[in-house]
Amino acid sequence: MVEILSFVLLFLLIALVVGRVLMLRRRGINVFLFGATDKSDFILMPLMLFMLYVVLSAIFPLPLPPILVYRFWQAIVLSWLGLAICFLSLLWFAMTLISFGESFRVGIDKQAPDKLVTAGMFALSRNPLYIGLLCFMLGMFLIYPNLSMLIFIVLFAAAIHRQILREEKFLRTRYGKAYEDYAQKVGRYF
Numbered sequence: 001m002v003e004i005l006s007f008v009l010l011f012l013l014i015a016l017v018v019g020r021v022l023m024l025r026r027r028g029i030n031v032f033l034f035g036a037t038d039k040s041d042f043i044l045m046p047l048m049l050f051m052l053y054v055v056l057s058a059i060f061p062l063p064l065p066p067i068l069v070y071r072f073w074q075a076i077v078l079s080w081l082g083l084a085i086c087f088l089s090l091l092w093f094a095m096t097l098i099s100f101g102e103s104f105r106v107g108i109d110k111q112a113p114d115k116l117v118t119a120g121m122f123a124l125s126r127n128p129l130y131i132g133l134l135c136f137m138l139g140m141f142l143i144y145p146n147l148s149m150l151i152f153i154v155l156f157a158a159a160i161h162r163q164i165l166r167e168e169k170f171l172r173t174r175y176g177k178a179y180e181d182y183a184q185k186v187g188r189y190f
Contacts, residue, residue: 002079003059006143009086010055013093013136020097020104031105044159047152054148055140068148082142085135093132096121100129108170116175118182126168126186130160164188 021031057064097104099120121128137156141149168188171179 002076002083002143003055005083006086006140007055007059009083009090009136010052010140013090016090016094016097020100021106024102024104027102029102030109044156044163047156047159051137051140051149051152051156054144054146054152064148068151069146072145078142078145082139085139085142087139089132089136089139092121093129093136096128096132108167110170116171116178116182118186123186125190126183126188127164130164131189134160 024031053062054064054069056062057069099122100117101114103114103117125131134153134157137149137153141153168183175182
């Protein structure tokens with residue numbers, strides 16, 4: 001039951017992103033910019049596909065080496081806690097998309113950057129979207145406590161942190177003092 005609900009939440013997360021992308025695209029805004037400034041950005045796509053495969057392999061009989069899917073523990077309470085974390089992260093993620101308005105981009109938009117967003121969820125964290133994603137993945141790890149999810153989370157967290165540092169550098173250059181003032185008031189993560 002928990003596995004099926006986790007898949008539903010993952011589907012909803014993907015649907016939120018796709019829905020926002022389609023909405024902005026209809027308004028003439030190019031959202032997917034990953035790889036435009038750095039070709040190494042594409043590492044996130046295989047990581048996401050790997051995670052999706054791991055989640056699907058817990059529900060359907062997909063081939064993975066046993067060492068990658070061996071559960072570290074069998075605790076239904078932790079699985080339900082993970083599901084709750086995923087649900088709350090999904091809400092956080094949705095509120096962040098609302099806070100973004102039309103500024104939502106996947107990657108750094110050097111051609112047509114929008115205004116600096118500091119309200120809504122961005123008053124709590126400079127990177128609320130990434131916080132939501134990382135917490136969602138932590139919840140998934142509690143549901144699927146195995147080596148493949150652990151490897152994914154470590155690689156995903158490193159990729160996200162790298163992206164945050166790159167975005168901060170761009171934002172400092174683009175918005176100057178306005179971004180510096182914002183960074184003084186609101187933490188990188190919390």
